[in-house]
Amino acid sequence: MLEKLCLMPYALMVAVASGLYLFSQIFGKIGTDGLTTFQIVLSVKAFLGLWLGFRGINQKLFGINPWVFKSHFFPFTLVVIIILLSQFMFLDFTSF
Numbered sequence: 001m002l003e004k005l006c007l008m009p010y011a012l013m014v015a016v017a018s019g020l021y022l023f024s025q026i027f028g029k030i031g032t033d034g035l036t037t038f039q040i041v042l043s044v045k046a047f048l049g050l051w052l053g054f055r056g057i058n059q060k061l062f063g064i065n066p067w068v069f070k071s072h073f074f075p076f077t078l079v080v081i082i083i084l085l086s087q088f089m090f091l092d093f094t095s096f
Contacts (some may be wrong), residue, residue, distance in 0.1 A: 013060070019046070038089065041047030042089045045085050 023046050052075055058064040
C-alpha cells in the first residue's frame with residue numbers, strides 16, 4: 001500500500017544527489033559585498049529542492065509518510081516555484 005502513496009521514483013533521488021553536487025560546483029565564492037542575486041535565488045531553489053528530496057526519500061526508502069503536508073498540492077506548488085525561479089534566473093542573467 002505504501003508504494004501507491006509514494007510518487008517519487010528512484011530517478012528523482014539521483015536528480016537530488018546530482019543537484020547537491022552541481023550546487024557545490026556552481027555556487028561560487030561569496031564576495032565581500034555578500035551574496036549575489038544569482039546565489040540568493042540558487043539558494044532558495046536548492047532549499048526547496050532539498051525539502052522535496054528529503055520528503056520523497058523518506059517516503060520511498062524508509063516508508064515515513066509526510067508529517068505536515070500530506071496532499072500533493074504543496075509539493076506540486078514547490079515544483080512550480082522552482083521552475084519559475086529557473087525561468088527568472090535565465091531571463092535575468094541572459095538579458096545583458
